Amino acid sequence: SEQRQWPCSPSPSSPCSLAGAVARWQGEGRVAVWLHVPILQSRFAAAAASQGFAFHHAEQGSSTLTLWLGEGPSRLPGYATHQLGVAGAVLDESTGKVLVVQDRNRTINAWKFPGGLSNPGEDIGDTAVREVFEETGIKSEFKSILSIRQQHKHPGAFGKSDMYIICRLQPSSFSISFCQQECLRCEWMDLNELARTKHTTPITSNVAKLLLYGYREGFDKIDITMREFPAVYTGVFYKLYHRELPESYRNIT
Amino acid sequence: SEQRQWPCSPSPSSPCSLAGAVARWQGEGRVAVWLHVPILQSRFAAAAASQGFAFHHAEQGSSTLTLWLGEGPSRLPGYATHQLGVAGAVLDESTGKVLVVQDRNRTINAWKFPGGLSNPGEDIGDTAVREVFEETGIKSEFKSILSIRQQHKHPGAFGKSDMYIICRLQPSSFSISFCQQECLRCEWMDLNELARTKHTTPITSNVAKLLLYGYREGFDKIDITMREFPAVYTGVFYKLYHRELPESYRNIT
Numbered sequence: 001s002e003q004r005q006w007p008c009s010p011s012p013s014s015p016c017s018l019a020g021a022v023a024r025w026q027g028e029g030r031v032a033v034w035l036h037v038p039i040l041q042s043r044f045a046a047a048a049a050s051q052g053f054a055f056h057h058a059e060q061g062s063s064t065l066t067l068w069l070g071e072g073p074s075r076l077p078g079y080a081t082h083q084l085g086v087a088g089a090v091l092d093e094s095t096g097k098v099l100v101v102q103d104r105n106r107t108i109n110a111w112k113f114p115g116g117l118s119n120p121g122e123d124i125g126d127t128a129v130r131e132v133f134e135e136t137g138i139k140s141e142f143k144s145i146l147s148i149r150q151q152h153k154h155p156g157a158f159g160k161s162d163m164y165i166i167c168r169l170q171p172s173s174f175s176i177s178f179c180q181q182e183c184l185r186c187e188w189m190d191l192n193e194l195a196r197t198k199h200t201t202p203i204t205s206n207v208a209k210l211l212l213y214g215y216r217e218g219f220d221k222i223d224i225t226m227r228e229f230p231a232v233y234t235g236v237f238y239k240l241y242h243r244e245l246p247e248s249y250r251n252i253t
Numbered sequence: 254s255e256q257r258q259w260p261c262s263p264s265p266s267s268p269c270s271l272a273g274a275v276a277r278w279q280g281e282g283r284v285a286v287w288l289h290v291p292i293l294q295s296r297f298a299a300a301a302a303s304q305g306f307a308f309h310h311a312e313q314g315s316s317t318l319t320l321w322l323g324e325g326p327s328r329l330p331g332y333a334t335h336q337l338g339v340a341g342a343v344l345d346e347s348t349g350k351v352l353v354v355q356d357r358n359r360t361i362n363a364w365k366f367p368g369g370l371s372n373p374g375e376d377i378g379d380t381a382v383r384e385v386f387e388e389t390g391i392k393s394e395f396k397s398i399l400s401i402r403q404q405h406k407h408p409g410a411f412g413k414s415d416m417y418i419i420c421r422l423q424p425s426s427f428s429i430s431f432c433q434q435e436c437l438r439c440e441w442m443d444l445n446e447l448a449r450t451k452h453t454t455p456i457t458s459n460v461a462k463l464l465l466y467g468y469r470e471g472f473d474k475i476d477i478t479m480r481e482f483p484a485v486y487t488g489v490f491y492k493l494y495h496r497e498l499p500e501s502y503r504n505i506t
Contacts, residue, residue, distance in 0.1 A: 039308060042298035049292040049314070057411065058311030059332070061302070064411075079312070080333040080413040081373050120334050121405040121414065147495040148401065148477075151484065152374040158310060158317075160333040161374065163416065195505050202482045203493060206503075210495055213502045222496050224401075224477060229455045231404065240456060242400040242463055243475050243496075249466045250459075252448050 018051050022067065031070030037063050082150075083157045086127040087115025088169040089211055090140050096215065097188035098208070099138055099171070104184045111189065111200045113166060113207070123239060125226070128167040136186050137177030140169035144223035145241050147207050166207050168214075168223065191215060220244060271304050275320065284323030290316050335403075336410045339380035340368025341422040342464055343393050349468065350441035351461070352391055352424070357437045364442065364453045366419060366460070376492060378479070381420040389439050390430030393422035397476035398494050400460050419460050421467075421476065444468060473497060 025033055035053060037045045039061045045053075053065040057079040068074035090099040090113075100111040114135040118127040125142030132140055147166045154162035178186035194200065194208040214222035225244055228237045278286055288306060290298045292314045298306075306318040310332040321327035343352040343366075353364040367388040371380040378395030385393055400419045407415035431439035447453065448461040467475035478497055481490045 039302040040299050042295040042302070045295035045298070045316075046293050049295070054313045055292060055311035055316060058308035058316050060307045063298075063308060063311050063316060077370060077409070078336070078373065079411060080336050081371065082335040082337050082416065083331070083333050084335050084414075084416070117330060118334060120331065123405075124403055145401070147493055148398070149491055149493045150377055151491045152376075156330070158332060161337075163335065163337070206480075206482070206493065206498075207495070209502045209505055210498050212505070213498060224496065227459075229459065238402055238404045240400055240402045240459065242460070243477065245459075245463050245466060249462045252462055252465070 018048060022051055022069075026069045031068070032074075032076055033067045033069065035065040035067075037065065039063065080160075082161045082163045083154070084118040084124075084127070085115060085162060085164045086118055086124055086131065087113040087164070087166045088128040088132040088140060089113050089146060089166055089207060090132055090138060090169045090171050091191065091211060091215060092171055092174065092188060093215070095188070096191050098191045098194055098211065099132070099136055099176075100187060100189045100194060100204075101135060101178065101183045102185040104180075104182055109199055110204070111194060111197065112204050114183075114186075115166070124165055124241075125167055125239075128165075128169055132169060135179050135182055137173075137175070138171055139173040140171045142226075143168045143170050144219070144225050146210060146222060146224070147203070149203060164203075166203075168211065168219070271301060275304055275322075279322045284321070285327075285329055286320045286322065288318040288320075290318065292316065333413075335414045335416045336407070337371040337377075337380070338368060338415060338417045339371055339377055339384065340366040340417070340419045341381040341385040341393060342366050342399060342419055342460060343385055343391060343422045343424050344444065344464060344468065345424055345427065345441060346468070348441070349444050351444045351447055351464065352385070352389055352429075353440060353442045353447060353457075354388055354431065354436045355438040357433075357435055362452055363457070364447060364450065365457050367436075367439075368419070377418055377494075378420055378492075381418075381422055385422060388432050388435055390426075390428070391424055392426040393424045395479075396421045396423050397472070397478050399463060399475060399477070400456070402456060417456075419456075421464065421472070 035048055045063055045065060048065050053067045056064045056066045066076055068076060099114065101114045102111060114132045116131040129140055129142060132138055145165055146168050149164040151162045153159055176186050191208060191212050195212045210222050224241050226239050226241050229240055231238055288301055298316055298318060301318050306320045309317045309319045319329055321329060352367065354367045355364060367385045369384040382393055382395060385391055398418055399421050402417040404415045406412055429439050444461060444465050448465045463475050477494050479492050479494050482493055484491050
């Protein structure tokens with residue numbers, strides 16, 4: 001496929017020159033064309049659209065358009081399809097209480113775990129710890145993943161899919177100072193009560209029951225734990241989450 | 254915030270009218286403006302950019318721009334941050350062999366589980382089953398999630414993050430007919446061998462060891478299982494993945 005910064009010719013009224021180029025690329029057997037258009041030159045996006053191009057994605061100061069020239073439907077990769085929300089189930093093991101909030105704007109009268117959308121480039125556990133601190137003032141440490149949910153055509157995700165992960169966090173501070181903009185209420189609630197109350201969402205209720213099971217019978221019953229591995233080419237480390245694997249199996253050779 | 258289809262005035266040379274509108278919205282105390290611009294009218298994206306707007310996202314035939322008018326940094330939600338890749342670890346329990354492929358274009362001489370990017374709106378298990386079938390011709394059924402990996406600034410994701418999930422699948426057909434475009438090789442490999450070979454990626458090796466542990470000592474040791482729940486408002490069902498929760502805890506009231 002052909003990657004280029006358009007325009008080759010700076011005239012805004014030059015769809016014909018693009019049409020000629022597209023015909024040439026097709027003749028050369030290229031299967032796709034990618035156009036990168038700076039936002040201030042967006043009139044070229046309109047000219048390209050009239051030649052069959054469509055937006056692949058856009059962010060901040062530029063857009064990327066594609067035109068599929070190959071046979072059959074486009075085999076070009078899509079753009080990001082999911083937003084990621086992360087919540088923290090912060091359990092004070094000394095009291096059996098868990099940190100819960102009621103949103104100011106959304107689900108009314110429903111206790112939930114504090115959380116929010118991950119920032120670009122942010123690891124799952126870091127999002128949980130940051131959101132818990134921003135919403136409640138409680139400092140905590142990531143212990144494990146408890147649950148993963150996937151929803152599609154999510155109204156809060158501009159029609160994209162939503163991945164929602166709840167993490168188990170261990171608190172290192174206990175005095176609540178909650179964000180009045182986001183939360184109506186925030187408290188340490190007995191985990192037994194959260195597992196039984198009707199004033200919550202199905203997912204919170206379910207994860208509260210799971211957390212209660214772990215609190216009573218050992219967190220090894222509920223945790224999806226994290227390990228770090230080097231990426232194949234870059235050497236950068238990444239985090240892999242799975243069930244605990246005994247040493248005897250980790251060291252098989 | 255203000256949502257509108259621009260232009261109110263159809264003149265391409267009307268940045269001044271937008272500037273006036275922005276000043277009025279700011280005077281009214283609005284904190285943000287969203288503009289939806291059809292691709293053929295993209296010259297208005299350029300005019301809006303000269304007034305401080307930037308792309309929030311774009312797809313196919315339209316782009317969405319935002320301008321933050323509130324105090325401090327923008328608190329507007331971002332767009333989708335992750336692509337989702339799903340692979341299938343298909344284990345034939347009767348032989349102890351697992352389905353592996355070598356990619357034609359990427360990691361050379363490394364055995365991997367077949368998989369690929371999820372389509373928009375597709376559930377995790379469905380992506381695994383579809384990709385396994387497309388790459389290898391093997392039919393299978395989703396059993397559980399085995400692992401989750403998150404990587405950032407992913408070269409194959411246009412700089413966005415990548416979530417990569419490996420599922421455990423049970424085969425219902427066994428005769429391989431692999432895709433020559435994508436795969437160089439495809440075979441049923443002894444799971445003991447995959448857990449030990451150097452000709453694989455760290456993540457595949459690790460998940461092979463995990464699968465071997467489950468094969469020998471019970472899949473309940475490794476599975477992250479799926480349950481369905483109704484969404485709060487819509488009544489649509491969604492899938493929640495977590496460790497097995499005993500009935501006695503599910504039914505707490």
